[in-house]
Amino acid sequence: MKKLFLLTFISFIFQNVSSQNKVVEVTIVKTENKTIINKHIYGHFAEHLGKCIYGGLFVGEDSNISNTKGVRNDIIKALKDLKVPNLRWPGGCFADTYHWKDGIGPKKDRPSIVNRWWGGTVEDNSFGTNEFLDMCEVLGAEPYLAGNVGSGSPRELEEWVQYVNYESGSPMSELRKKNGREKPWKVTLWGVGNEMWGCGGNMTAEFYANLYRQYATFMPDGKGDKKLFRIASGANGDDYHWTEVLMRDIPKGLVEAVALHWYSVSNWEKKGSSVKFDENQYFETMKAAIKMEELVQKHTEIMDKYDPEKKVALIVDEWGGWYDTEEGASALYQQNTMRDAMIAGVTLNVFNNHADRVKGANLAQIVNVLQAVILTDKEKMVLTPTYHVMKMYNVHQDAQLIPLKIESPKYVFDNKELPAVSVSASKDKAGLTHISLVNIDLKKENKVKIDLKELGIKNIKGLVLSSSKVQDYNTFENPDKIAPVVFNKFSIKNDILEVTIPPFSVVVLEGK
The missing domain is CATH 2.60.40.1180 (Golgi alpha-mannosidase II)
Known part of the structure; x- marks a missing residue:
């Protein structure tokens, strides 16, 4: 018996050493195939949530913190260094309760709103369309606007496109000029609703596909490199039926991309602490992160069936780690550890390796929310491990995949x-x-x-x-x-x- 135990133990040690070596x-x-890794895979996401916008990106022009038009200068520099290619705004769930006209014009005349999705906080709309698009210009990032389909109307979205894109001749272009912006911003990236299976309206895929067709039809398109890139609200994780319906029921000429949302969460009922976790929690989080490979593969297979030429892109416009909000902190504020660096590295490798179909992605979120690249506390700012991974990886932007x-x-x-x-x-x-x-x-x-x-x-x-x-x-x-x-x-x-x-x-x- 002792001899058998000794042989078993030696075998275990040998296998372990062999594995290590x-x-x-x-x-x-x-x-x-000369696939290019689209720079937009390295996009980010800024929602009106917690201290992402107010108290994060935006401190106001009267702040003692150095700023440009109310946006923190230290954050501007950090994001420029990161080479942020695009920034998604205003949500998220917030997008489908946001009415863009509330956030334009003289700030004293803008109505306050209650953020019903994230803590019932009251916002004064001091950060709206002009402020966001001007910030994107400073950052050198393309704006990705998420349109309100859940509680809006085709006309509201149509007029928003005119406000930001029309040179002149439209009541909306004249309104923009009245608000101090002569030239249009020429926004091409547009989300047509967000999470329509959930906070966007709890819709079926079939209902949303028809609604998408209506909204997309009335979005005034541009020409050439200013042509609109319309992104349909996509599946939640492994809801492959959702992707099947969108690809089947939306004519190709009406859609440029479908979205996908997936968070590296091991247990949605008990997400756990962002810093106090054991190896089991780490392992399960990494299991969820690695599942992105399976999700991208299977959604791609469905898309290939309807679009073998890969003209319709897959945009993973929400991804990242999600843990319990830190005690006493603003909504969805969490710390960022080496575990998050692992999530970022693994996920970006998946996107790079599937760059023939994945043409864009947005890490959730950019400041003070979820897997943020930047955290702030009044005048203080810190770059997270995720920031460093995103910066190390930005060498892949618009490079040819090997x-x-x-x-x-x-x-x-x-x-x-x-x-x-x-x-x-x-x-x-x-x-x-x-x-x-x-x-x-x-x-x-x-x-x-x-x-x-x-x-x-x-x-x-x-x-x-x-x-x-x-x-x-x-x-x-x-x-x-x-x-x-x-x-x-x-x-x-x-x-x-x-x-x-x-x-x-x-x-x-x-x-x-």
């Missing part, structure tokens, strides 16, 4: 397992190759081997985002606890790159 090979998939195949090692916990390593790669217009690698395993480093002959790479440099504990996060007192540092755990021999990825870390390599 295994080098995983990443191979380049040869293809004629298709890869990987047989990932397993992250094993409590007899459950997940793929531990995630990878995506691209080549930019300057000829630089970038490879993004994520290891979600909490305990083990993982070794990855990549043959560089196909890529012609001779020199490599890299950055890594890591920390001592997965629960670590940046604070206002210690804002740089987690930040990218130079990475050198790799070697090249005979055109073979071998990389050692630390536990729960994100690595981005640049080669030329």
